[in-house]
Amino acid sequence: MAVIRDVIPQLELFQPGTADDALALLSEHGSDAWVFAGGLDTLDWFKDRVKRPKVVVDLGGIDSLREIRTTADGIEIGAMARLIDVVNNADIKAQFPALAFAAKSAASPQIRNVGTIGGNIGQDTRCWYYRDGWTCYRAGGNICYASPPTAMNREHCILGASRCVAVNPSDTAPVLVALEAEMVIRRGSSERVIPADEFFVGPEIDIERMTALEPGDLLMSIRIPSKWAGARVYFEKVRDRDSWDFPIVNVATAIKETGGSIEDVRVVVNGVAPTPVRLTAVESAIIGESLNEQTAEQAGNVSIQGVAPLTHNGFKVNLMKNLVKRSIRDEPMNA
Amino acid sequence: MSQEIIELTEETAQQGVSRRGFIKGAIAASAAVSSSNYLFRANGGALLAQSAAAGAVERLITVNVNGRSRRVQVPPMETLSTTLRYTMGLTGTKIGCDRAECGACTVLVDGVSHYACSTLTHTVRGREVTTIEGLEGEDGTLHPMQQAVLEEQGFQCAFCMSGFIMNTVALLNENQSPTRKDAAEWLSGNLCRCADYDKILTSVERAAAITRGA
Numbered sequence: 001m002a003v004i005r006d007v008i009p010q011l012e013l014f015q016p017g018t019a020d021d022a023l024a025l026l027s028e029h030g031s032d033a034w035v036f037a038g039g040l041d042t043l044d045w046f047k048d049r050v051k052r053p054k055v056v057v058d059l060g061g062i063d064s065l066r067e068i069r070t071t072a073d074g075i076e077i078g079a080m081a082r083l084i085d086v087v088n089n090a091d092i093k094a095q096f097p098a099l100a101f102a103a104k105s106a107a108s109p110q111i112r113n114v115g116t117i118g119g120n121i122g123q124d125t126r127c128w129y130y131r132d133g134w135t136c137y138r139a140g141g142n143i144c145y146a147s148p149p150t151a152m153n154r155e156h157c158i159l160g161a162s163r164c165v166a167v168n169p170s171d172t173a174p175v176l177v178a179l180e181a182e183m184v185i186r187r188g189s190s191e192r193v194i195p196a197d198e199f200f201v202g203p204e205i206d207i208e209r210m211t212a213l214e215p216g217d218l219l220m221s222i223r224i225p226s227k228w229a230g231a232r233v234y235f236e237k238v239r240d241r242d243s244w245d246f247p248i249v250n251v252a253t254a255i256k257e258t259g260g261s262i263e264d265v266r267v268v269v270n271g272v273a274p275t276p277v278r279l280t281a282v283e284s285a286i287i288g289e290s291l292n293e294q295t296a297e298q299a300g301n302v303s304i305q306g307v308a309p310l311t312h313n314g315f316k317v318n319l320m321k322n323l324v325k326r327s328i329r330d331e332p333m334n335a
Numbered sequence: 336m337s338q339e340i341i342e343l344t345e346e347t348a349q350q351g352v353s354r355r356g357f358i359k360g361a362i363a364a365s366a367a368v369s370s371s372n373y374l375f376r377a378n379g380g381a382l383l384a385q386s387a388a389a390g391a392v393e394r395l396i397t398v399n400v401n402g403r404s405r406r407v408q409v410p411p412m413e414t415l416s417t418t419l420r421y422t423m424g425l426t427g428t429k430i431g432c433d434r435a436e437c438g439a440c441t442v443l444v445d446g447v448s449h450y451a452c453s454t455l456t457h458t459v460r461g462r463e464v465t466t467i468e469g470l471e472g473e474d475g476t477l478h479p480m481q482q483a484v485l486e487e488q489g490f491q492c493a494f495c496m497s498g499f500i501m502n503t504v505a506l507l508n509e510n511q512s513p514t515r516k517d518a519a520e521w522l523s524g525n526l527c528r529c530a531d532y533d534k535i536l537t538s539v540e541r542a543a544a545i546t547r548g549a
Contacts, residue, residue: 010410047433
């Protein structure tokens, strides 16, 4: 825990009323600007004075970014939709109940009342060395404090590390990757749409960012195609406290079955690597197989191939194996 | 109390200042000193003394708290809990962790529970903020949850109490017959370090019963 330093340093706050105004501000101020959504990740950084942007652009007044609407091909969720809106939305509950379930498992009720889906997938890692302001790789330095044998790394990577061993802590992200969601990003007047699995960026691509968003970019919405609507999508999260906590490991598995065999499948885990990880080896091992205990067992075994645990997080290997197994064997909870 | 002090206070009372008024004055004076220490402690003073960037200065805004519109000078980086406590004097809202974890600062914004420590005051302009001070009716009738806490002795130290009560008010607005499990889930974003959870949930049940008129 960082030293309590309550007074946030000076900043210039803009509260635009339209997305165009917000984009103009972000273009004008470039890397000096900070995008402020719900503020739950943001204010910790500011209070600890680890991040000190000159300009903050609050998106709270832009109503159009909060819309959740049904489109010709699925559902489009505005980036500023609150987690509670995602939990309670009738269309999401009907078509993608696993997403509503994952959103409900994130954070605490007060945070879900304010925190947004864009913020949940765009949030920074919780690695305490990094968040405490240590000058690690992710903070522009040339060392990782979490990977040495003596480090406290119980919550860190077992997969995909590249110098940095911090993990992505989002609960909704693995579900969105499993559902083949797309991210709509605007920059000035140009728009680009990228698949969810390319939205999350690992340290081998850029060690100082968690997502494809660069200064000037604004995540506008998340499009979920109807491809997986009504499919069997399993989400489970394991955490230290059941009341609220970040995931130790979570899993999202989408399965389409015909006649008891797996016709199509996507298996995604999070909390184990710097990005949500799609386990393609598991997918290709079980596609076409019958949906049964044996297939589930095999999926679990394949899922842990190539893991590289640190000193204190070896337990995550078995945890991931069992979660992947359950995600195929058991009925989705989604309550 | 020493004889000297008693004589002194009696003498003051004779001069037209009541003993109670004298003590209140003394408390107010020390509170003024301690709150300025709070705001300017560590390098906070240096930060506030920096020459202001354009737009980073205090702005006069209107915040509706407990049904009253109040004009307050608020810098853009100030959190709602700070404004409530140190500008408006509404110290019923507590600051525990100041990190959106403990829930002691819970207030209602448009009827929805928010962590005031993690809400910028500028983002609640034009919205209705309700704090623990705004629950009591004009005739002094307590809110059902306040009454229930008294009857069930819901808390020990009660530092977390305002937050629990405010979040329960939000719960009872949505659901007047919550089960203990519903209440526990709803209140999971509030922590009690005395671990009085059992008594708190009993208070919630009692509050729900009072609300229903049972």
